[in-house]
Amino acid sequence: MRELPKIYDPKSVEQKIYQMWLDGGWFKAERDPEKKPFTIVIPPPNVTGQLHLGHAFDDTIQDTLIRYKRMKGFATLWLPGTDHAGIATQIKVEEQLRKEGLTRFDLGREKFLDRVWEWKEQYGSRILEQLQTMGASCDWSRLRFTMDEQCAKAVREVFVSLYEKGLIYKGNRIINWCPNCTTALSDAEVEYAEKPGHLWHLRYPVKDSDEWVIVATSRPETMLGDTGVCVNPNDERYTHLIGKTCILPLVGREIPIIADEYVDTEFGTGCVKMTPCHDPNDFEVGQRHGLEQILILDNDAKIINGGKYNGLDRYEARKQIVADLDEAGYLVKIEEHGHNVGTCYRCGTDVEPITSAQWFVKMEPLAKEAIRVVEEGEVKFVPDRFSKTYLTWMYNVRDWCISRQLWWGHQIPAWYCADCGHTTVSRDDAAECEHCHSKNIERDPDVLDTWFSSALWPFSTLGWPEDTEDLKYFYPTDVLVTGYDIIFFWVARMIFSGCEHMKKPPFHTVLIHGLVRDSQGRKMSKSLGNGIDPIEMIDQFGADALRFNLITGNSPGNDMRFYVERCEAMRNFCNKLWNATRFVMMNLTIDKNELPEKLELEDKWILSKLNALAKEVDTNFDRYELGVAATKIYDFIWDSYCDWYIELTKPRLNGEDEAAKISAQQVLLYVLTEILKLLHPFMPYITEEIFRALPHDGDALMIQTYPEFTDALNFPEEEAQFEIIMNAIRAVRSRRAEMNVPPSKKPRLIIVSPKADVFEKGTVYLSKLAYAGQVEIVTEVPADTEGMVNVVTDEARMFMPLSELVDLDKERERINREIGKAEADLAKIEAKLNNEKFVSKAPENVVAQEREKAAKARTLIENLKNSLEALG
RNA sequence: GGACGAUUAGCUCAGCUGGUAGAGCAUUCGCUUGACGUGCGAAGGGUCAGCGGUUCAAGUCCGUUAUCGUCCACCA
Numbered sequence: 001m002r003e004l005p006k007i008y009d010p011k012s013v014e015q016k017i018y019q020m021w022l023d024g025g026w027f028k029a030e031r032d033p034e035k036k037p038f039t040i041v042i043p044p045p046n047v048t049g050q051l052h053l054g055h056a057f058d059d060t061i062q063d064t065l066i067r068y069k070r071m072k073g074f075a076t077l078w079l080p081g082t083d084h085a086g087i088a089t090q091i092k093v094e095e096q097l098r099k100e101g102l103t104r105f106d107l108g109r110e111k112f113l114d115r116v117w118e119w120k121e122q123y124g125s126r127i128l129e130q131l132q133t134m135g136a137s138c139d140w141s142r143l144r145f146t147m148d149e150q151c152a153k154a155v156r157e158v159f160v161s162l163y164e165k166g167l168i169y170k171g172n173r174i175i176n177w178c179p180n181c182t183t184a185l186s187d188a189e190v191e192y193a194e195k196p197g198h199l200w201h202l203r204y205p206v207k208d209s210d211e212w213v214i215v216a217t218s219r220p221e222t223m224l225g226d227t228g229v230c231v232n233p234n235d236e237r238y239t240h241l242i243g244k245t246c247i248l249p250l251v252g253r254e255i256p257i258i259a260d261e262y263v264d265t266e267f268g269t270g271c272v273k274m275t276p277c278h279d280p281n282d283f284e285v286g287q288r289h290g291l292e293q294i295l296i297l298d299n300d301a302k303i304i305n306g307g308k309y310n311g312l313d314r315y316e317a318r319k320q321i322v323a324d325l326d327e328a329g330y331l332v333k334i335e336e337h338g339h340n341v342g343t344c345y346r347c348g349t350d351v352e353p354i355t356s357a358q359w360f361v362k363m364e365p366l367a368k369e370a371i372r373v374v375e376e377g378e379v380k381f382v383p384d385r386f387s388k389t390y391l392t393w394m395y396n397v398r399d400w401c402i403s404r405q406l407w408w409g410h411q412i413p414a415w416y417c418a419d420c421g422h423t424t425v426s427r428d429d430a431a432e433c434e435h436c437h438s439k440n441i442e443r444d445p446d447v448l449d450t451w452f453s454s455a456l457w458p459f460s461t462l463g464w465p466e467d468t469e470d471l472k473y474f475y476p477t478d479v480l481v482t483g484y485d486i487i488f489f490w491v492a493r494m495i496f497s498g499c500e501h502m503k504k505p506p507f508h509t510v511l512i513h514g515l516v517r518d519s520q521g522r523k524m525s526k527s528l529g530n531g532i533d534p535i536e537m538i539d540q541f542g543a544d545a546l547r548f549n550l551i552t553g554n555s556p557g558n559d560m561r562f563y564v565e566r567c568e569a570m571r572n573f574c575n576k577l578w579n580a581t582r583f584v585m586m587n588l589t590i591d592k593n594e595l596p597e598k599l600e601l602e603d604k605w606i607l608s609k610l611n612a613l614a615k616e617v618d619t620n621f622d623r624y625e626l627g628v629a630a631t632k633i634y635d636f637i638w639d640s641y642c643d644w645y646i647e648l649t650k651p652r653l654n655g656e657d658e659a660a661k662i663s664a665q666q667v668l669l670y671v672l673t674e675i676l677k678l679l680h681p682f683m684p685y686i687t688e689e690i691f692r693a694l695p696h697d698g699d700a701l702m703i704q705t706y707p708e709f710t711d712a713l714n715f716p717e718e719e720a721q722f723e724i725i726m727n728a729i730r731a732v733r734s735r736r737a738e739m740n741v742p743p744s745k746k747p748r749l750i751i752v753s754p755k756a757d758v759f760e761k762g763t764v765y766l767s768k769l770a771y772a773g774q775v776e777i778v779t780e781v782p783a784d785t786e787g788m789v790n791v792v793t794d795e796a797r798m799f800m801p802l803s804e805l806v807d808l809d810k811e812r813e814r815i816n817r818e819i820g821k822a823e824a825d826l827a828k829i830e831a832k833l834n835n836e837k838f839v840s841k842a843p844e845n846v847v848a849q850e851r852e853k854a855a856k857a858r859t860l861i862e863n864l865k866n867s868l869e870a871l872g
Numbered sequence: 873g874g875a876c877g878a879u880u881a882g883c884u885c886a887g888c889u890g891g892u893a894g895a896g897c898a899u900u901c902g903c904u905u906g907a908c909g910u911g912c913g914a915a916g917g918g919u920c921a922g923c924g925g926u927u928c929a930a931g932u933c934c935g936u937u938a939u940c941g942u943c944c945a946c947c948a
Contacts, residue, residue, distance in 0.1 A: 007910075192946090199948080217948060230948090281948075340946070385876065392875070392944070484943085490878095520883080521941090553885055553896075558877075559942090561884060569896055572910040583907035592880045625888065631895070646907075654906090730914095736902095739913035743905055769913095771905085828892080838928040846929090847892055 004585060005691060006539050008578035010542025013689045017100050018132060020688075022140075023224050026070075026703050029077035031137045031473040037375035038074035039477035040066055041073075042138065043490065044146060048092050048123050051130035053524065053550075053562060056534040060547045061513060062481045062625060063136050067681035068621055070137070071706035077474050078137060079461050081144035082124060086450040087181055087346045090408040093119050109407050109445075116408050119480035130535060133686045135543050137702070139153065142470075144461040146453040147410070152844050154460035155410045155453050156427055158501060163425045167362045168402070170414075170423070174283040175358050175401050176342060178315075179301035180349035183405040184358050186449060187398060188488045190342040190351050199337035200322060201269065203330045204229060204246040207254060212655035213238070213246060214332055216268030218339055219278075220325065221318040223248065224306040225296035226255055228274035230285055233259035249330040250321065251307065258289045277355045293355060298404050301352050311361065314352070357444070359403040359412060363496075368392050372495035373505045379495060381510045382624050383557045386484060393488050400493075401450045409447030415439050455493035478625075480507045483515060484557060508589035514559035516550070521561055537567055545570035546657040551682060552627045552634070573634060574686050577679075580642050581690045584668045588651045589661075589697045596663035596669050599724075601761045602648045603667045604718035610671055615709035617678060630682050637675055644726070645671070651764045669694065674707050724795045725762035732770035732798060735791045739805050746773040749869060750788075753796035772800075781870065790867040797863045808871055815868045817859060826857040 021027060022415045031037075040062050045055055062078060070076040092106055093116050124145075131138070144151065162168040176185040182291040189675040193255040200220045205212045214227055226248055242259045255274075261273050262285050276286030276296045286293065296306050303317045312320065325331045336675045342351040371394050374387050381387040403412060417433035418440040424430045432439050453460070458480075462471040482491060491510055498506030518524055524531040537546045548570040550676065554560035599607070613636050620629035645668075652664040673694060676687040680701050691701035698704055732749070741747075749772035751759050756777050759766075763775040781797065789806055791798040792815075829850055832838050840846055 004907095006908075192944090215948075219948085262947090264947050269948095272948045279948075281946095302880085339948095389876075396945085464930065488944095521884095555886070558885095563884065563897080565897055566884085568910080572908095575910045579908035579911085581907080586907070620888080623888065627886075628888070631886070635895085642908085642911080647905090647912095650906090733913060738901095740902065743903060743913080753911070770904095832928080835928060841928045842891075849891080 004582045006579075008542075008575050008651045008686060010544065010574070010685060011539075014133070014135070014538075014543055014685045017688050018135065019704060020138065021700065021788065025854070026700060026705075027078075027137045027139050028141055029474070030075060031469060031541075032075045035073060035075040037077065037474050037478075038069040039068070039079070040479055040481065041079045041461055041477055042081060043480075043482045043486070044081045044083035044114055044144075044454065044457065045127050045131075045707070046088050047082040047127070048085065048089050049121055049127050049143065051134075051534055053532055053534050055127075056546065057513060057516050057550045057560075058135060058481055059131060059134055059136055059492045060550050061511065062479075063134070063684070064547075064551060064681045065479060065481070065511075066137055066624055067684060067702060068706060070702065071677065071680065071704060073705065074370040075473075077139055077142070078144050080128065080131070080136070080138035080140060081457075081461060082127065082146070083450060083454055084120075084147040084409065086406050086409040086447060088185065089116060089119070090406050091346070093408070100389055103441050104407065111406055121291060131540055133535065133543060134547065137684070142461070143406050146450070150463065151456070151460045152410060153451055154456045154464055155448065156413055157465045158452075158456060158497070159413055159448070160425055161425050161501070162361065167365060169361060169362060170357060170359050170403075172355060172357045173360070173401075174280050174353050174355045175505045176351045176608075177299070177301075177347055177354040177356065178296075178344040178347065178351055178832045179299065180347045181344060181406075182299050184356060184401055184403060185344060185351065185452075186401045187513075188451075189345045191345045192340040192342055194338060195341045197337050197339045197341075199268065199335040200325075201335070202249070202273070202325060203332050203334035204249060204255075204273070206257070206371070207245045207247055209244070211241070213241065213257065213271045214269045215271045215273040217273055218336075218337060219275075219318070221303070221314055221321050222275040222296065223273060223321065224251060224303065224309060224317075225275045225277050225294045226251075226253075227274045227276060227286065227292040227294055227368070228255050228289065230260050230263050230272045231257065231258045231270060232261065232265045232272050233265040235263070235265045237270060249323055249328060256289075256291070256294070258285075258291070260285050260288065278353055283353075283355060288547050293509075295355065297352055297354060315769050318587055357400050357447075359414075361400040361402055363397045364398050366496040366500055366651065367397050369499040370394055370492065373499060379505045379508060379510065381512060383512065386487060386510070386512045386557065389484070390487055390492060395494060397492075398630050402452050403444075403446040404449055405445075406447050409450060410453055411447050412444040412445040415441040416444065418454065451493055454490055455497040458494055458498060459502050464502070475502060475506075476504050477507045477735065480512050481511045483512070485496050485515065486510070490858075509624075512557050514554065514557055517559055517561050519561055521559075524562075532564070534642050535555065537564070541567040541571040542574060542685065546573055548573065548630060548634075548682055552630045554627055556624060572640065574683065575641060576638055577675075577686060577690070580637070580646060581672065582694065583646055584665075584672050585693065588665055588669065588695075590665050590669065591672055593669050593695055593697070594666060596666045598659075598663060600652075600660075600663070601718055601722055602645065602765070603663070604715040605722035606667065606671055607647045607713045608715040608719045608720070609636065610674055610707075611709055611713040614674075614678065614707040618708065626682075633675070633678050633682070637679070641671060641675060643871060647769055648765055651768050668708060676701055676722040677704050677707050680704075721755075721758045721761070724758050725765055727793050728759070728762070728796055729766060729770045729796065731791045732766070732772070732800075735789060735800075736771065739789070739802070741771075741802065741805065745802075746771050747789075747800045747802050748772070748776065748777060750776045750782060750785065750799040751796050752778055752798070755795055759796065781866070785870055787871070789830055790870070792818070792860065792863045792867055794863070797867060812868060812871055815864055815871075819864045819868070822857055822861045822864065825856060826861065828855045829857060 066076050066078045082367045176190045178185055198217050199216050199218055201214050201216050203212045203214050241257050245254045245256050248255055261669050274282045274291055276283045276291050276293045295304055296303055298304045301314045309317050344351055413426055415430040417438050419438040420436040422435035424434040433441050458477050459475055462475055464471055494506050518530040545567050549566045619631045649668055650665040652660040676691050680687040688701045751757055759777045766775050767774050785799045787803040788799040790804045832850055
């Protein structure tokens with residue numbers, strides 16, 4: 001038998017164990033027709049990223065589920081991979097280039113992409129290695145990347161088939177433009193921030209008249225692109241102006257005054273300047289009224305088509321234009337006005353609405369099925385409230401802008417003919433225009449939104465569009481685990497993509513978790529410098545401790561604060577389990593894990609509790625209540641097994657009776673082994689390491705069968721009996737603590753109880769755990785108890801001859817206090833039982849429970865009163 | 873403007889389908905108790921945000937108010 005060190009050292013264990021799992025090949029998913037599949041695809045982390053606590057949390061949940069299902073006999077596949085993360089990665093490589101004094105344009109597209117691939121080769125596996133330190137049991141043989149050949153094929157197929165169905169189109173529409181990333185963004189990629197601003201009131205003279213209109217704007221510089229002024233048709237102030245024109249100040253352009261219901265008569269002046277190229281609403285109005293479109297900002301948000309302002313940055317232009325308007329007398333007033341500014345979710349730059357030719361996915365037809373599968377429960381969100389979030393979004397979803405003016409990504413498979421103008425969209429790279437067969441064609445330089453390829457992840461990773469064996473066996477996947485922050489980006493798009501291309505939603509459950517925040521509840525971020533590195537936590541406390549910290553103490557969908565102290569507490573728990581094992585091992589003479597024929601009362605108690613635990617844990621897993629399950633296992637190990645059961649076996653282990661010694665070992669070993677199985681999905685490393693050290697069957701703990709409830713080990717009667725003894729022990733300990741009696745002092749303990757037979761079985765426990773010298777069980781109160789310390793429960797009266805410590809007055813006072821409390825309790829219970837409605841309407845077992853409580857309370861009171869009397 | 877979440881012990885949070893509250897940390901007291909002081913035993917501490925309702929019974933269900941937070945939409 002191996003000797004274990006006194007303190008558990010995760011560092012010396014984790015790598016070794018992980019290697020052992022890899023060598024065993026147990027992560028590798030096998031398609032087994034005899035088994036049910038259970039599949040999770042990982043939310044692919046950015047290939048250039050580093051593991052942060054959010055990943056650690058997400059991945060711990062997934063690994064726990066996968067390990068549980070694996071032990072439950074499912075053919076499990078946890079498919080790992082990384083995301084090419086278009087903008088994020090491109091920015092990183094461009095930063096690197098900048099240090100060399102280069103831009104991507106200096107290199108050119110091809111060379112730049114080579115550099116990105118180089119970067120990917122260099123850093124792309126870092127996050128995966130970090131994932132491994134967490135203990136992730138991914139099938140690394142199926143590792144995928146959103147830019148690998150297989151995924152590219154899927155992307156191409158999806159793009160072309162959607163195009164053929166008319167669900168992808170190119171259009172000149174208003175989109176969100178990030179001037180820093182110089183690309184279009186989807187609506188989902190814009191974050192809104194409330195910022196203080198102003199409302200400038202500008203005077204636009206009406207042509208051939210002394211009149212003018214005053215428009216209010218928060219973006220005066222966009223006036224350069226104004227092609228109209230709009231009022232509400234029912235606004236009597238302005239009806240006479242409708243159809244007239246005004247002269248745009250500074251520019252001199254003549255622009256029409258139009259009427260549209262869109263204008264709110266209550267807001268501002270009731271007159272709105274129309275800039276169709278740079279405001280989504282103006283764009284819509286402009287379309288309705290055929291307003292001219294004048295683009296006044298280029299890709300860097302500098303003025304174009306703006307005369308003397310050309311080349312100015314948008315904010316610089318604002319200053320100048322306002323100054324010029326003021327000088328020329330067109331500025332009426334400036335009001336303070338807070339407003340929401342859209343910013344780029346990648347770089348934080350203010351986003352500019354710009355009309356631009358981009359590719360879009362037509363969402364309405366796709367959303368229909370994506371709504372149905374959630375409404376009809378084919379896809380369930382846990383917690384359920386997120387289905388509402390999802391549905392609201394899906395109901396109101398607008399067309400998805402999928403083209404990005406980047407180089408890193410899946411290039412759009414569209415070729416434009418210079419001769420006939422036809423667009424060829426093709427699965428294979430086009431060599432000629434499909435319409436006029438001209439070779440004079442050029443490919444669209446843009447790439448697709450990163451989320452376009454992630455949306456296909458649940459089936460592209462399994463081989464689609466090929467009809468592979470993996471796809472047939474593992475699709476649809478089962479559970480998708482992710483944070484609520486990417487429901488729109490990713491979950492929603494996976495669902496409609498799965499429905500459209502696979503005719504089946506990609507998973508039946510979406511398990512949503514919250515964000516990991518710092519100890520003050522702030523989001524962890526680089527700029528705040530409040531991030532905690534999970535690798536550092538693993539280094540300090542072990543992966544198991546980190547995992548347990550993350551999985552407990554939070555509820556699904558809610559954010560959690562991360563406390564390093566909790567990691568420490570969990571590290572202590574590991575150590576506790578480790579030392580329990582040391583205890584078992586140093587007493588172990590058997591080499592086989594089997595239960596004895598004859599079970600003692602305490603054996604039945606612990607086995608029965610363990611059995612009940614297995615059942616509860618199963619239920620909790622079914623409901624995705626992983627934290628609850630983990631806490632129950634923790635409590636069982638620390639309280640039931642360590643603090644009670646191990647202590648209870650000591651008399652047997654140290655006694656003379658060989659058979660008793662063996663049976664204690666057997667139960668200790670059996671329960672410990674079951675504990676390891678129960679705990680393994682949560683704390684894979686330490687449990688596996690301990691399992692190896694114990695006598696065991698099978699190659700590894702991770703492929704053992706998970707414990708299940710069995711009638712054979714259900715002993716409710718014995719459990720209840722043992723609880724009586726435990727209560728007595730607790731009562732004695734409590735009394736002793738109150739009186740400051742040290743454990744070394746072991747007085748005689750006289751027990752008077754109608755349950756003498758139960759206590760008879762418990763004398764050893766009482767002497768061990770209640771520090772009793774000699775335990776005497778009698779049916780009548782002996783005559784000489786006067787002046788002894790009284791300990792009273794509802795099952796027994798106990799006496800300890802510690803008369804030198806007893807202050808009779810204090811003792812009376814204490815007992816009277818206890819009587820008072822017990823009587824108050826009883827009064828409450830009796831009030832309930834005397835309530836006719838309660839007795840008639842409450843379920844029988846509840847009423848019976850109350851009756852039992854009342855009986856116990858009465859006994860307690862009686863016992864206390866007798867004790868009081870006996871004091872004299 | 874709309875939706876959602878939170879409000880429980882000093883702090884951070886659990887509490888599943890309603891049956892008079894739990895954990896970790898912190899605090900106090902005691903302990904070389906032959907696995908563990910990263911430990912053991914004991915103790916203190918909560919009108920479960922307020923109000924109203926349903927019910928025999930409400931931290932739990934319903935309504936409402938307040939405070940904080942998140943998301944969505946957005947009127948220039």
